[in-house]
Amino acid sequence: MSDPQTVSSAVAKLYDTYPFPPEPILDEPPPGYNWRWNWLAAYNFCTGRKPPKQDIRILDAGCGSGVGTEYLVHLNPQASVVGIDLSSGTLAIAKERCQRSGANRVEFHHLSLYDVEQLPGEFDLINCVGVLHHLPDPIRGIQALAKKLAPGGLMHIFVYGELGRWExxxxxxxxxxxxxxxxxxxxxxxxxxxxxxxxxxxxxxxxxxxxxxxxxxxxxxxxxxxxxVHPQEIDYNIDTLFELIDASGLEFIGFSNPGFWQIDRLLGKAPELRERAEALSDRQRYRLIELLDPEVTHYEFFLGRPPITKAYWSEDHTLLTAIPELNPCIEGFPSQCVFDYNYQIVNLSTAEFEFLQQCHGNSTVAEIVNTVQLGLDEVRKLIQQQLIILTPA
Incomplete structure (x- = not known):
């Protein structure tokens, strides 16, 4: 089945028969969060700082039954959201889902990814989860999306990995x-x-x-x-993944599960091999990691359209004049035991807890550390753990 039109019709027929994802429709906002869909948390992950604006436009490209779309609306209260999909049956469910949960800042269009240029304007965040690998021509798909990404904007992508999906x-x-x-x-x-x-x-x-x-x-x-029984699927490895990324013309910012891509995790007991691995390029090192740990069922990552300004907090003066606030994707606060943005447990010291209690977005780091016994290196640890998000002075 190589004709793109035939493939698209077959994919639409599958999802008209079996709308996906099949999550239940609720009469309230969905539970929890996915930080990758929260503009504040995602922008902070990619740049190390709070985004300059929150009244953004978001595109959910290949929105399916609207599970991700609904989160995008509820997690980004100032954003307007557009969802597109190839399957009219699945779109009908997406509309009902968002209507029922009060996700009302969204519009839907029955549209292929290839035809995304028909939408007006550009988007600050494009979410494309589980879609590109089902296209007959993923490169054409990612290039069409890239044209709709605003300067300084981010694209969040999820595609399948061949090694972990072999069976x-x-x-x-x-x-x-x-x-x-x-x-x-x-x-x-x-x-x-x-x-x-x-x-x-x-x-x-x-x-x-x-x-x-x-x-x-x-x-x-x-x-x-x-x-x-999907009629169309392309699975990637690191080499073919970066061919897709390079074709987009966008900047690769990083995988959204960076812990997996640390070589120390695998070669920590072999300093000589680790040294050799450190001499490789980033892409060669990623390839080495997936060859040694072939559990990769998918790749989840961010791309960006320059200019993307990253913030660094190594200078004391820069850090002291910044304004911190809590990452919106932490649960259990106020408490000294919280779940971080990735649902991992973090135990806070008393001083860290007292510092976080004052991160309301209206005091500088200098003003807070004057009243709390917390050194700047400990503040940097909170930044690294992404428990706080900073606005530069």
């Missing part, structure tokens, strides 16, 4: 073979896949991997269909 690829091919002339009948594909999983031995590698990672979500046919 999924095998099952996809097996289902396709057994479906034969029934390919494209997605309900039959789900039935064949379910029967395969039920009949394969328990110690089968594909069965074990599914149980380990996917089986909970795959109880729902929508998830099973999206994973195992």
């Amino acid at each position: 999924i690829q095998l099952m996809q091919k097996a289902i396709a073979l057994l479906q034969n002339e029934k390919r494209g009948d997605y309900r039959d594909g789900v039935k064949v896949g379910r029967q395969l999983f039920a009949s394969l031995p328990e110690n089968n590698r594909i069965v074990k991997r599914d149980k380990e990672l996917w089986s909970l979500e795959n109880h729902r046919d929508e998830c099973f269909a999206d994973m195992y």
